[in-house]
Amino acid sequence: MGTFIAILFAAFVFYFVIKYAVRQAIIEAKVNESDLSAQVRANDLFNKIQNTQYEIAADTKFKEVKLKAKEIYDTSFDILISDSADEEKLRQLKIKENEMILLRSEG
Secondary structure, three states: OHHHHHHHHHHHHHHHHHHHHHHHHHHHHHHHHHHHHHHHHHHHHHHHHHHHHHHHHHHOOOHHHHHHHHHHHHHHHHHHOOOOOHHHHHHHHHHHHHHHHHHHHHO
16 A cells, blocks of 8 residues: 555656646747747748859859859858857848849849
8 A cells, every 4th residue: 555655646746747847848948939930040041042152153154253152152151150149140141142132133
């Protein structure tokens, strides 16, 4: 009988420990959701810049345009891996995306 009570007590304590851990994980996920969202948007912007750079490299015959596209791409990569805030990265990457689009339209 004593073993049964000990197992029941352990199960009861285990239930509350798991309940608390799951609740804390959900709270932490919601707090980090906005940061994750900004990181995903920054990665998407960088992918667009990268794809545009590949298009320019494939379609353009002018070496200057290709070099400028590569320079914008390299700067964008540096921005992406920098330690600045995600919102600042987004702002800077958006500027670089616009520069790349303008370069593509010129070339």
